[in-house]
Amino acid sequence: MNIPTKDADRVDVTVIIPFRNRGVSRLRRAIESLAAAAPGLSVQVIVSDLGSDDPGTVRSVCERSGAEWLRLESDHWNKSVCINRALAVSRGEYVQVHDVDMIWTPGSLAAHLDQIKAHPKSFINSQVWDLPEDLTEYALTTAEPDWALFREKSVSHSRWGHGLVLAPRSALLRIGGLDERMHTYGGEDLDLTKRLKRTGLRQEWVGHRGDELFHIWHDRIPNMAAKDSRVAAAIKKNRDLYYSDDSVIRNVPTPGQTDEPLVSVVIATRNRSAYLAESIYSALYQTVRSLEVLVIDDGSTDDTEAVVRQIEDPRVRYVHQDATGVAAARNRGTKEARGFYIAVLDDDDLMRPDRLEIQLGCLDGAAQGCVGNLLHFYDSDGQMYYFSDARPTTAGALPTGGFAGHPGWLVEKSLLEQIPYDESLSSAIDNNVALRALRSGFSFRHCNQFVTLRRIHEKQVTMVDGQQQKLGARLTHVWFQGGVVPQTMKHAQNNYSKTTERPVDAVKTTPTMRPWLPDHLVTRTVQLRPSDMLKTIDLPLPHRAGSAVSIISGTGEQVGSPLQVSGVTWPQLAALRRKNVPHHVIESDEESSGIKRGLTVLPPTGEDEVETGGEPLVALSDAVENLIQAERDKLQPDEFLVCWEPADPQDGVDEPELSSSHRPAVSFSLSNSAGTRRIILQRSADFADLVETVGRASGLIKAYSPTAKLHLPYIHRKAIEMGLTA
Incomplete structure (x- = not known):
């Protein structure tokens, strides 16, 4: 095993050892056994220490063995958090989740890596062999044990546990790693492998042909559940999550650590600079941080390029091409996109902040895309309205040819590579792609929530090219119905009204979307925790803002709202998100006579008062x-x-x-x-x-x-x- 220097770019495999108070002798033995297990490989070993009581000793063991020590303070055990933090800094093409109680046989890790490379669409779980209690001391203290003795005395561990997993790093990052809601013990490993399989990877087992992993005896955690009701409750919660949550991607609000973005937000534009900036900022303000915003300029003659380049965020990419039409621009966006998913956004629309979080959480591994409802608003006065969508299925589209609005799509990039936009059409290109995708066997889910605010104004395609849009949609619908037997068509028509997709609690939800309107239609108030970081953001802070006190309970709840800033714009919102400043946004109440600040109240100030240092x-x-x-x-x-x-x-x-x-x-x-x-x-x-x-x-x-x-x-x-x- 070759342990690389810490500044090396890439290694063959990263081995993650989650650790908390399990005994340094076990840790030392787990690391030592890797040397013979991975001959000739470059291996990054990360010991992820989640709040051990003796961090100095753990660090010393890591330094002597060449492992990287990653420390995270915590007062309780959460294996998912422990592994995910190491996953974020891993450098291997593949990642092996290790266990501090495991001993690898010589050459075993190298053999497993050869197998996964031979089957690229797979991940590997290791069969574990349990050693008896009377071999514990021998296993911990013998550098080169009698492997024949181990094979004779050990018994196979149930395959119910999937904790030792070897998978492509990219696959683990794409699904968000382990579910951090699961803590204490149990279920997080089964949940991970369930989600990996739903992304199309095949599960393979190793560890029974001279490549065994031996498990050193210890008291089983489930036995502790009988003694501690809190452990029992945590195990039950994990089990309930495993059986009830069918989503594939978890922990999506966590800032992205992937080499490539998870999502490419693709905006095709031409001469819409007046609206474009707010669309981009709404994408940058997403709770999902692993994204890029790809602006394809289809031959604009206005100041579009200047508008894009003044947005100082490395995740924004600008691509210019000669004017060849919106379909060609969107196909260029697919070609340029680096994300696994593409989120479609028009250059005059705005995304709600958690749009991507909602849609990624809706994906179950079977569908290639998720669509959502659009909330329409008039750019002149902010009045809102909405429609229900046809169900995103063949039966849902047959009666009218309708499909969820384009600005509410989140689809796998591979779908748009296989079903590109028809460049012979000048309008209705989204409807054409959707119906072709359905007929080709692709499937979609509807999240039944507003995901995008659609701006209504005089320069919309619907306004300036409405006839062509209707004609294109009609031609696609006629093609879509071709070859459908009358009974199928009649059944779809009879059930159409029962299968429309409506946003959940639309009447209650609509007012909560108002803070995400364009700046000229709404005044926003942002509630903040005071912080030195605020000085780096151009915010209209009130006088004596530095004296405002933030009070956070031990459970992470903010007590009161110590600092409220009115008149915050889209660029400022994006800056708050980029700098990870905790905040909450509401629509300003112009009639409010005062602001409650919980247990702390700022002293009244005048315009000419200056805050003193004390x-x-x-x-x-x-x-x-x-x-x-x-x-x-x-x-x-x-x-x-x-x-x-x-x-x-x-x-x-x-x-x-x-x-x-x-x-x-x-x-x-x-x-x-x-x-x-x-x-x-x-x-x-x-x-x-x-x-x-x-x-x-x-x-x-x-x-x-x-x-x-x-x-x-x-x-x-x-x-x-x-x-x-x-």
């Missing part, structure tokens, strides 16, 4: 006092409140692990431009509980009864009287 620090201290007072007000007559503050705001180890009879400790992170403070609060039902909490609370700052502050000398004296220690 004000943010005072505001942060005041916010801490307000928070403690708010919790103190909740106390019952028989309760006490203990408050403490870890020395490091990012450190989570100071929260006490109390018994289930206690109210759980709650934590809050408070921050503004002056810094961050983390406050933990614990309510106790009696004095003995209070003393126990004080004993566990490193960094204690205050303790309260319902009526008064408790002084530590008083607590100490009472504890002695009760025979307690603190």
